[in-house]
Each structure stands twice: as structure tokens, then as C-alpha cells.
Amino acid sequence: MLPELGFFLLLLATASAFFLALVTQFGLFKKNPTLINAAWPLSYIFTLATTLSIGLLAYSFAADDFTLEYVAAHSNSQLPTFFKVAATWGGHEGSMLFWLFSLSLWLAAFAFFNRKNNHTFSAQSLSLLGLICFGFAVFILFYSNPFGRIFPAPAEGRDLNPMLQDVGLIFHPPLLYVGYVGFAVNFAMSLSALIYNQSARQIARSMRGWVLVSWLFLTIGIVLGAWWAYYELGWGGWWFWDPVENASLMPWLLGLALLHSLMATEKQGVFNYWTTLFSLLAFAFSVLGTFIVRSGALTSVHAFALDNTRGYVLLLIFFVLTVLAFGLFALRAGSSSESAVNFQFISKSGGILLLNILLSIATVSTFLGTFYPMLFQAMNWGSISVGSPYFNSIFFPIITVILILMVVSLTIRWVQFDRTLLIRCVWLLIPSLILASLMIWQQLRHNSALNFHAFAFVLLTLAIWLLLVTLWQNWRQIRLSQFGMILAHCGVAIVTIGAVMSGYFGSEIGVRLAPQQSQTLGQYEFHYRQFSNEIGPNFTAEVAFFDVTENGKPYAEIIPERRYYDVRTMTMSEVGLNGGFWGDLYIVMGDSLGKGEFTFRLHYKPLIRWLWAGGILMAFGALFSVFGLRRKQEK
Incomplete structure (x- = not known):
């Protein structure tokens, strides 16, 4: 009933x-x-x-x-x-x-x-x-x-x-969905403005709060998803450029561009068309992301639906929304002209314009890399995969320019440029170079198998520079209206530091160990103490117990598992994880070789927790911006 x-x-x-x-x-x-x-x-x-x-x-x-x-x-x-x-x-x-x-x-x-x-x-x-x-x-x-x-x-x-x-399932998908569909509000508001022939500036302030909250939920959802991929999938990474990961990244990038465009539109009346375009695209790509996840058209560890009929219907919804929305946008854009304003390229508005171009390139590149394999297969040309080399070659230069742009943006106002302040900020490059060198040297001296990566050094230096300049610029007088920006920009810097250090200067090794055997990784020794069988509520598990020492001193106990789920007849590895401020020790339990002997993969991931901390800071930045916006509206 x-x-x-x-x-x-x-x-x-x-x-x-x-x-x-x-x-x-x-x-x-x-x-x-x-x-x-x-x-x-x-x-x-x-x-x-x-x-x-x-x-x-x-x-x-x-x-x-x-x-x-x-x-x-x-x-x-x-x-x-x-x-x-x-x-x-x-x-x-x-x-x-x-x-x-x-x-x-x-x-x-x-x-x-x-x-x-x-x-x-x-x-x-x-x-x-x-x-x-x-x-x-x-x-x-x-x-x-x-x-x-x-x-x-x-x-x-x-x-x-x-x-x-996994606990991540309880929160990760709902937060993503709330973030996805939240862009429907600014989509509807922008279409309403087009219907009544209003400019984006007339609704910019009221729209910005909705966009901030949507982007906030999407950010937390992506951070939780990266954390889930890291500790649940057992491959040691946190971002695989999987189609479903890309499906959440594209509206996130467009939402970020929309937020900055809205500020320029509200303050100076510029980028009205950019603002409307990003507003429409953010929700359109959210619907497209639903198609990716739920159609089964693209291979993904996240895509569990395999019914193509549903995918076609979702694709139809996407096309109907897109054609109607962008048809109206093209009609209004062709029948009116944006009012002239005193726009200067070397200004905060100019910086936002450059940022929007970079974020647009990143979105288009992600879209092409995600859908090109499907198009290739649909044309009966065979099978092809687009992986991290393609995406890294696109995103690394973009991130480099964005980090520099974020530093420069702190020295300019909406219509003026402070050359003296920029020169002072340049001096902070010196401690940034020193800190980046020390951080990399600290990892290289413990593991001779690691190599120096020049591009990683550049990214690390720029991220530290952004962090130092942001804190130095604002530590004396922090206004609530700027507090959100400070947190978000610091979050970007911290995420970059965590990504570079864990991605380029982490250590890993594959070994086979029996009880009472040990393996060294850098300054850590992993001692496989014992093995046991355990019974869970809906699974049985093989559990290994490791004692870890650092430079001969007791450091941690790590317990990886291999679980067998009877009903689904599936075997899953549950990683053993010991995390701290400076890095994670991470053990993945592989195949059984008999008598308690298993294959293991041992990892050390320096500063990887900075990724999650930086993502949370970005989310808090959005939250404080919402509070600041609310206070302005109440005055």
C-alpha cells in the first residue's frame, strides 16, 4: 500500500x-x-x-x-x-x-x-x-x-x-545532486530576464547568492567524491579523469566562471552576455552530466546504469532545454547591444575576462576529452581512450596562468592598478622559491627513486606564492565581504600544493609478504605482523595487521582488508590508511598466495590531506560570501 x-x-x-x-x-x-x-x-x-x-x-x-x-x-x-x-x-x-x-x-x-x-x-x-x-x-x-x-x-x-x-555514499551523491540542480534556479532567472528583455546586471546580485550556494554544494560533493575514490577504490589516486568525474567538473568550472562574471556585471555592468551564457551553460552541463552517469553510454566506475533508452530520453531533455534556451539567447543577443562602459583590460574586470576565457577553454577541453571516445565508437572507427596525459597537458598550463592571475588580481582594483603593490608581491616569490625547494628536497632525500620535476616545482612555487600574498595582503584588515574570497583563494593554493606533492613526490611499491616479513619504503618500515579471518554483517574478510616504524621508532598500526560479499559474489579491497598533516601511509591488500601470504601495494602520499583541507576552505569561502551578500541585501 x-x-x-x-x-x-x-x-x-x-x-x-x-x-x-x-x-x-x-x-x-x-x-x-x-x-x-x-x-x-x-x-x-x-x-x-x-x-x-x-x-x-x-x-x-x-x-x-x-x-x-x-x-x-x-x-x-x-x-x-x-x-x-x-x-x-x-x-x-x-x-x-x-x-x-x-x-x-x-x-x-x-x-x-x-x-x-x-x-x-x-x-x-x-x-x-x-x-x-x-x-x-x-x-x-x-x-x-x-x-x-x-x-x-x-x-x-x-x-x-x-x-x-561506504559512508561516502550517504553524502557524496546527494551533495552533487543538490549542486547540479541548484543551477536550474539561475537558468530560470536568466531565461526570465531574456523573456522580459532585462540585462544580466538587473538580476546579478539576486542571482549571485543562488549560484554561490549551488557551487558550494557541488564543491563539497566533488571533494567528498575525490576522497571516496582515494580510500575506497584502492588505486592510490584521487582523480582519474573518469567521465563521471568530468561530468561534475564541467558545471563546477562554469559555475566558477559565472560567479566571477556576476561580480563584474554587478560592479561595472560589463559581461552581461557572458553572465547569461555561463548561467545557461552551467545547468545545461548539469543535465548533460546526468546523461553521462545514467545512460551507460560512457564507461565509468561510477556509471551503473546500462539502459540506453533512458540515456536517449535524458539526451532529448538536454537538447530541448539547450535549443530553447540558447535560441532565446541568440534572439535577444542579436536584437540588442550591450551598453558601452569604461572597460580597461588592466583592471579587475580584465582579469575576470581572462579567467573566464581560461575556464571556458578548460570546460571545452574536458568536454572533448570526455565525448570524443563515444563519438569515435559511434562512427565505427574502433575504440579509443582519452586519459590523464591529454587532460594534464591542457590543465597544467591553464592552472599555471590562473595562479599568476590570482596573485596579480590582489594588486588591482576595478579601475586602477597598483604597480608598487605588485612589486612588493613579487618579492614574496623569494620565500616561495625557498619553501618549494625545501619541500621537494625533504621528499627526495628520503627516497632516491624519486625524480625532480621542473613543472611540478613551478606549480608548487606559484601556489605557495599565492598563499603568502593572499595572507600578507589581508592579515591587517579583514572585512567580512572579502573573507570569503580570502578563504577560497587560500583553498585553491592549498589544493594545488597537495595535488603537486602527492602526485609527483609520493612513493609506492608492490610486494608479496607473509606474516613476520617486512618492507621498507622511504623512512618507513612496514612489518606484516599477523593475518586473521573476520565475519561482517554481510561479508567475510581477510585482515592483515601491519606495524609501521619511522626511522626505527613506532609510528602506526595499519589494517588493510579483502572483503568477500556473498550475495553479490564480489571481492573488494578495503585500504589500510594512516593519515596525518604531513602525509598518508596507505596499504592495499591484493591476491592471496596461501598460508597468510598476500600481494600488497604500499604507498606514501605526502600532503595529500591538504587536498581535502583546501577543498573545504573553498567551500567555506563560498559560505562566507553568501553571508556577506545577505548582509548587503539587508542594509
């Missing part, structure tokens, strides 16, 4: 989205205040219905209702309860319902915060959001219904994919 109620609520949500789009639009056309005001209660009805619907699906998982085909395919009675709840969005149908639920939250939030603002513009935006909600709700009803029954019901479920049985 409860699943049928969940399906009915999904029908109610679809109907409310339809009427939100249609009735509100008709009211705007007829200038009928009653019909226009109906947008608000319809928005809340849609949100309530969607929330209750996904709540009932989560309850079905918790109650082990295997009469639901989706629950039977992704859960098991032995699965821990918190993984059962996370399994709600662990498969295609549930994840699409969560997508719709996230969209409903943004819809309700926009309706609530704009209940007293320009009713015509807000109602138009709500109507467009309702149209988007309706499209995805129809897709779920016909192609991704999570409430389908199965008779006779199996006695036991197939269990959740072991790769997804």
Missing part, C-alpha cells in the same frame, strides 16, 4: 509541476494576479509531494520491502540500516527521484525567498522551473519508476553494490 501511495504522490508532483508551468504562464499572459499568485502554493505542493514520495521509498528500503523491484535489486536484509537508507539513491530509479527531490527543494526555496519580490519576474522563473520539474517527473514516471512491484517477491534482495557500501 505504501509504495502505491509513493507512486500517487509522484503523480501529484507531476500534475502540480504541469499546472505550475501552464497556469502561471497563462496568468502572466493574461496579467491575472490570481493565476500568477498560484505559482507559490503549486511550488510548495510539488515539494511536499516529492519529499513524501522519496520518504516512502526510503522507508521501503528500511523495512526490507522486497516486493518493490528497485528495493530487491539494491538492498538486502543483512545490509546495515544506514546503507539501506543510502541505497535509496544507490541505483538509477532512486537517484533520479532524489534528483527531482533536490530540484523541489530549490523550487520551494526560490518561492519562499521571492514571495515579496517582483512577482512578475519571480512567477516567470517559477513557471520555468515548473517546466523543468515536469520534464524530469514525466521521465521518472515512464522510464525510471522506483515503485514498480515484483511478483512473486524474492525472499532476499540482491544487496547494494559493494563499491557503494
